[in-house]
Amino acid sequence: MIALSLVEMTPGVDVGQVLAMSLIHDLAESRTTDLHHLAQRYVEVDEARAVADQTEGLPFAEALRGHYSNYRDGSSVESKVVKDADQIELLLSLRERDRDDRTGEVKGWIERLLERLQTEAGRALAQSILRSDVDRWWTRGGGASC
Numbered sequence: 001m002i003a004l005s006l007v008e009m010t011p012g013v014d015v016g017q018v019l020a021m022s023l024i025h026d027l028a029e030s031r032t033t034d035l036h037h038l039a040q041r042y043v044e045v046d047e048a049r050a051v052a053d054q055t056e057g058l059p060f061a062e063a064l065r066g067h068y069s070n071y072r073d074g075s076s077v078e079s080k081v082v083k084d085a086d087q088i089e090l091l092l093s094l095r096e097r098d099r100d101d102r103t104g105e106v107k108g109w110i111e112r113l114l115e116r117l118q119t120e121a122g123r124a125l126a127q128s129i130l131r132s133d134v135d136r137w138w139t140r141g142g143g144a145s146c
Helices: 002-008 015-024 047-055 061-073 077-098 105-116 120-131
Strands: none
Touching (some): 015 077
């Protein structure tokens, strides 16, 4: 949903490419796990091999591998949109966590995340999220209660 929102905010982007990359970009992590930045300093993961193994024998394997390769290459606007969508998903989680953060470390994580955003749409959406009330979805319309 985030990637599709960014597509709507970015004229000329190929929605099909963005959706395909969005669906496949985490495929390798189902075998290799999603390593956080600190672990990535010490571990080399062969995600391309994982994707090749996962798609082996499929009649459309090359198409899937192509989408994955395009995402990993990161040079197309479509891959940048998908990478920004991934970061914005993390931003939404951090915003919820930030509310209860007494150490201030979440704010630092958010600042570094904002530096990784690559598109104008991604930066605009992130700023909108940061300005929003994190509980609005819950309290909108008269204040829902459990």
